[in-house]
Amino acid sequence: MGRHMTAISLSHVDIAYDGQRVVHDVSFEVAAGESFALVGESGSGKSTVLKAIAGLAPEWTGQIEVLGQPGSHRPDRTLARHCQMVFQDPYGSLHPRKTVDAVLSEPLTIHRIGGQDARVEQALADVGLDRRFRFRYPHQLSGGQRQRVAIARALMLEPQVMLLDEPTSALDVSVQAEILNLLKRLRRERGLTYLMVTHNLPVVSFLCERMAVMNKGRIVEIAPATALHDGAFRDPYTQKLYAASGGD
Amino acid sequence: MTLLSVENLVVSFPTSRGRVNVVDGLSFELGRERLGIVGESGSGKSMTGRAILRLIRPPGRVEGRLSFEGQDLTSLGERDMRALRGARISMIMQDPRYSLNPVMTVGTQIEEALRVHERLPRRDMRARVRDMLEAVRIDDPDRVARLYPHEVSGGMGQRVMIAMMLIPRPSLLIADEPTSALDVSVQGDVLRLIDDLVRDHGMGLILISHDLPLVARYCDRILVMNAGRMVETCDAGDLHAASHPYTKGLLAAVPRMHETRDELPVMDRSAWAGT
Amino acid sequence: MTVQAWLLDDSPKSRGQAAAGRAYRVTLDLLRNPLAVVGALIIIGLILTAIFAPWIAPESPVGQDLSNRLLPPSAEHWMGTDELGRDIFSRVVYGARITLLIVGLVAVISAPLGLLIGAVSGYFGGWTDRVLMGITDVFLSMPKLILALAFAAALGPGIENAIIAIAITTWPAYARIARAETLTIRNSEFVAATRLLGASHSRLIARHILPLCTSSMIIRVTLDMAGIILTAAGLGFLGLGAQPPLPEWGAMISRGRSFILDQWWVATMPGFAIIIVSLGFCFLGDGLRDVLDPKSEGKS
Numbered sequence: 001m002g003r004h005m006t007a008i009s010l011s012h013v014d015i016a017y018d019g020q021r022v023v024h025d026v027s028f029e030v031a032a033g034e035s036f037a038l039v040g041e042s043g044s045g046k047s048t049v050l051k052a053i054a055g056l057a058p059e060w061t062g063q064i065e066v067l068g069q070p071g072s073h074r075p076d077r078t079l080a081r082h083c084q085m086v087f088q089d090p091y092g093s094l095h096p097r098k099t100v101d102a103v104l105s106e107p108l109t110i111h112r113i114g115g116q117d118a119r120v121e122q123a124l125a126d127v128g129l130d131r132r133f134r135f136r137y138p139h140q141l142s143g144g145q146r147q148r149v150a151i152a153r154a155l156m157l158e159p160q161v162m163l164l165d166e167p168t169s170a171l172d173v174s175v176q177a178e179i180l181n182l183l184k185r186l187r188r189e190r191g192l193t194y195l196m197v198t199h200n201l202p203v204v205s206f207l208c209e210r211m212a213v214m215n216k217g218r219i220v221e222i223a224p225a226t227a228l229h230d231g232a233f234r235d236p237y238t239q240k241l242y243a244a245s246g247g248d
Numbered sequence: 249m250t251l252l253s254v255e256n257l258v259v260s261f262p263t264s265r266g267r268v269n270v271v272d273g274l275s276f277e278l279g280r281e282r283l284g285i286v287g288e289s290g291s292g293k294s295m296t297g298r299a300i301l302r303l304i305r306p307p308g309r310v311e312g313r314l315s316f317e318g319q320d321l322t323s324l325g326e327r328d329m330r331a332l333r334g335a336r337i338s339m340i341m342q343d344p345r346y347s348l349n350p351v352m353t354v355g356t357q358i359e360e361a362l363r364v365h366e367r368l369p370r371r372d373m374r375a376r377v378r379d380m381l382e383a384v385r386i387d388d389p390d391r392v393a394r395l396y397p398h399e400v401s402g403g404m405g406q407r408v409m410i411a412m413m414l415i416p417r418p419s420l421l422i423a424d425e426p427t428s429a430l431d432v433s434v435q436g437d438v439l440r441l442i443d444d445l446v447r448d449h450g451m452g453l454i455l456i457s458h459d460l461p462l463v464a465r466y467c468d469r470i471l472v473m474n475a476g477r478m479v480e481t482c483d484a485g486d487l488h489a490a491s492h493p494y495t496k497g498l499l500a501a502v503p504r505m506h507e508t509r510d511e512l513p514v515m516d517r518s519a520w521a522g523t
Numbered sequence: 524m525t526v527q528a529w530l531l532d533d534s535p536k537s538r539g540q541a542a543a544g545r546a547y548r549v550t551l552d553l554l555r556n557p558l559a560v561v562g563a564l565i566i567i568g569l570i571l572t573a574i575f576a577p578w579i580a581p582e583s584p585v586g587q588d589l590s591n592r593l594l595p596p597s598a599e600h601w602m603g604t605d606e607l608g609r610d611i612f613s614r615v616v617y618g619a620r621i622t623l624l625i626v627g628l629v630a631v632i633s634a635p636l637g638l639l640i641g642a643v644s645g646y647f648g649g650w651t652d653r654v655l656m657g658i659t660d661v662f663l664s665m666p667k668l669i670l671a672l673a674f675a676a677a678l679g680p681g682i683e684n685a686i687i688a689i690a691i692t693t694w695p696a697y698a699r700i701a702r703a704e705t706l707t708i709r710n711s712e713f714v715a716a717t718r719l720l721g722a723s724h725s726r727l728i729a730r731h732i733l734p735l736c737t738s739s740m741i742i743r744v745t746l747d748m749a750g751i752i753l754t755a756a757g758l759g760f761l762g763l764g765a766q767p768p769l770p771e772w773g774a775m776i777s778r779g780r781s782f783i784l785d786q787w788w789v790a791t792m793p794g795f796a797i798i799i800v801s802l803g804f805c806f807l808g809d810g811l812r813d814v815l816d817p818k819s820e821g822k823s
Contacts, residue, residue, distance in 0.1 A: 041431040042402075054719055080721035093712035097734050099541045106730075107720040132534030135541040140533060143289070153716065172288035172458060177501035177512035184511070199432060205507035229506045244433040246461065247505045 007032040007193035013062035015052045023217045035194040037204040040214035046197045050163050084154035088166040090146035094138040101134045107156040123152040144175035164196040201245040213238045251452040252278040257312040259295045270295045272476035282453040284463030287473035293456045297422045335365040338413035342425040344405030348397040355393025358412045365416040380411040403434035420452040552814040559810020565803025572619040580613035584770045593786045603788040611792050614770035621771045625755045632690035634744050637697025645705030662695040675763040685764040704736045738815035745808035749801035
C-alpha cells in the first residue's frame with residue numbers, strides 16, 4: 001500500500017442515529033502524517049464523526065475516504081489494518097476477563113499474524129509498560145496503564161491512521177501528561193496520522209497541528225492550532241469556547 | 249471565626265492487605281472563606297468531604313476531631329447529624345443526573361429539601377422555591393419547577409442541585425467536583441454562581457476538584473492533597489509560587505493554551521510517596 | 524516460592540498462572556462465606572454419595588423383603604423400610620445418582636442453549652431479537668410444571684423424557700438473562716474496539732460476550748437447581764418421571780403418601796433429602812453470586 005497525501009477525507013457527510021440526523025454536511029481533509037483535532041462540546045457530534053469513519057455509525061451519507069479507500073458502513077477487515085481507534089474510557093475499553101496478553105494477541109490472531117510472543121513483548125515495551133504487566137487483568141492496572149494497553153492494542157496491526165476519542169479526558173492530570181507524551185512520541189517514531197476528538201483546547205495545542213470546531217452537528221471553523229496562542233478565531237462560537245477554556 | 253475545624257482526620261477502609269488509610273491525618277481550619285481541596289484520584293479529597301458530613305459507611309472508619317461552629321460532629325447522634333446535613337452543611341455532588349430523583353419534578357424536590365428543615369405555609373414555600381430558582385439564574389422558574397430531571401440539561405440540572413442545597417440556607421457548602429460532568433462553557437457559569445451565592449450568604453465553601461487552575465480561580469485558599477495527606481496549603485494567589493515539588497509537578501503537567509513545550513514534564517511518583 | 528505465593532503473584536509469568544490465580548482468588552472469596560461453604564459441602568456430599576452409592580448403601584435399593592415391610596427407623600434400617608421391605612436409606616443413597624443425573628443433564632442442555640439464544644438475540648437485535656424473544660416468551664408464559672407435565676406426557680413417562688421436558692422449560696429464563704446482559708455489554712467500548720480489529724460476529728459472541736454472561740448464568744443455574752430437583756420430584760410424584768423400581772426421591776414420596784399417617788418415615792426421609800440438597804444449591808448459588816457478580820469485580 002503506497003503512501004497517500006491525504007489520509008482522511010470527508011466531503012458532505014451527514015450522519016444519523018436511528019433515523020435522526022445528528023451531523024450535517026461535514027467536510028475536511030487530514031493530510032498523511034498530520035495531527036488533526038475535532039473540537040466541540042458534548043452533543044456537538046464530534047465523536048459521531050469519528051465513529052462514522054471507523055464504520056461504527058452505519059447511517060451516513062456523503063463521501064468518506066481513508067487512505068484512498070472508500071469508507072465502509074461497518075467495521076471492515078482491510079480498514080482494520082490501516083486505521084485503528086483509541087477510546088475515551090480506559091475502564092470500558094478493555095474486556096474485564098482478559099489479560100493484557102490476551103488483549104494484545106487478539107488482533108494478531110484475527111489477522112493470522114505470526115510471532116505473537118515477540119510482538120506482544122515489543123508492543124508493551126513501545127507503550128512503556130513493563131513485562132510484568134503482560135499477564136495481569138485490567139482490574140490490576142491503573143487508569144493510565146489501561147490506556148497504554150488500549151494504545152498498544154490499536155498499534156498491534158501497525159496502522160497508519162489513529163482515531164483518538166478523548167484519549168485522556170478520563171485520566172488524572174499527571175497521567176494525562178504521560179499519555180500525551182506517549183502519543184506524541186509514537187506519532188513521531190511511526191509517522192502516524194492522528195484524528196483526535198476532544199473538548200480540551202490546551203490538549204489540542206500540545207498534540208495537534210490543525211483543528212475543526214464543531215457545534216450542533218456542524219463544523220463552524222477550521223483553524224491551525226497556533227490560533228490557540230492568540231485566539232485568532234473567526235467564528236463567535238469558537239471565540240466563546242476559547243474564552244471559556246481559559247484563553248484570553 | 250472558625251466555621252469548621254478538622255484535626256488529625258483519618259478515614260480507613262479494610263482491604264485484603266489490612267486497613268488502608270484513605271485520609272491519613274489531615275488537619276485544617278476553615279472560616280467563612282472559600283477553600284479548594286485539590287488532588288488526583290485516590291488522594292482522599294472526596295473522602296474528606298464525605299467524612300465531614302459523616303457519610304462514610306461501615307466498614308469504612310473515621311477517626312479524629314471534627315468540629316463545626318463549635319459543635320463536635322463526631323459525638324453527634326445519627327438523628328442530630330441528619331438535622332445538620334442540608335440545614336447547616338450542604339453538599340453538591342459531581343453529576344446532577346444521579347443526585348436528582350427522576351420521578352419527582354424539580355420544584356417538588358426543592359420544596360422537599362426545604363420542608364425537611366422548616367415548616368412553612370404552602371404559599372411561602374412556593375415563593376421561596378421561586379426565589380431560589382431565580383437566584384441560581386434560571387430565567388423561567390415557574391416552568392422549570394414543573395420539569396422532571398431528564399428534561400433539563402446538565403448545566404440546568406446542576407443549578408437545580410445548587411438551589412436544592414442552598415435553600416435551607418446552610419453555613420457551609422461542600423462542592424465535590426461540581427462541574428466536571430459539565431461542558432466548559434457551562435462550567436464557568438456554575439462556578440461563578442456558587443461563588444456569588446457563597447459571598448452573598450456569607451457561607452464557607454469547600455470546593456473539591458482535580459483541576460488546579462480552576463480551583464485557583466474560584467478559591468481564597470488551596471489545600472493540595474496526595475495519598476491521603478496534605479502536601480501543601482497556600483493562598484490561591486500564591487499558587488504559582490508553590491514550593492512543594494508535587495504541587496509544582498501538578499501545575500507543570502497541565503497542557504497550556506499557548507503550548508510550546510515538546511514534552512510535558514512527568515512526575516516521578518516514587519519520589520514523594522512518603523510525604 | 525510457595526504455591527500460594529505463585530497463585531497470588533500480582534505479575535503472573537504465563538497465561539496459565541494468571542488463570543489459576545484468578546480461580547484461586549474466587550475460591551478464597553467463596554471460602555470466606557460460611558453459607559456457601561455449607562452449600563458446597565452438601566453438593567460435594569451429594570456427588571460423593573452418588574459415586575460411592577454401592578459402598579455406602581447397606582442393601583440393594585430394589586431388593587424386596589416382604590417380611591420386613593414398613594419397619595420404623597432403627598439401628599438396622601436407619602430410615603426404616605418401605606411397603607416392599609426395601610431399605611429406605613439405601614434407596615435415598617441410590618436416589619442421589621438419579622438426582623445428580625437430572626440436575627447435571629438439565630444444566631448441560633438448558634444453560635448453553637439459553638445462553639446462546641439470549642446472546643445472539645441481544646447482540647444482533649432487530650428482527651432476530653424479536654423472533655427469538657417471541658419464542659422465548661411463548662415458553663415463559665406457561666407454568667413450568669404444567670409445561671413439563673405436557674412434554675413428559677407427550678414423550679411418555681421415563682427419566683430421560685422427564686429430563687428433556689424440564690430442560691425445555693428452563694432455558695427461556697436463561698435466554699432472558701443472557702439477552703439482558705448482552706444488551707449492556709454490546710455497546711461497551713471493548714466490543715467496539717474488537718469490532719474495529721476486524722473480529723467476526725461469531726468471534727465477538729463466543730470470545731467476548733459469552734464469557735461475561737457465564738458468571739450470572741452459573742449463579743442462576745445453581746439457584747435454579749433446587750427448582751429443577753423439585754420439578755423432577757413433582758414429575759416423579761405424578762408418575763411421569765422415573766418409573767418404579769428406580770429410587771427417585773419424588774416417586775418415593777409419592778409411594779409413601781398412602782402410609783403418611785401411620786408410617787411417616789416412608790415419605791419423610793426422601794423429603795429430607797430433597798430439602799437438604801435444594802438448600803445446598805441455594806446456599807452455594809448465593810455465595811457464588813457474591814463472588815462472581817461482574818459488578819463487584821474490578822473494584823479493589
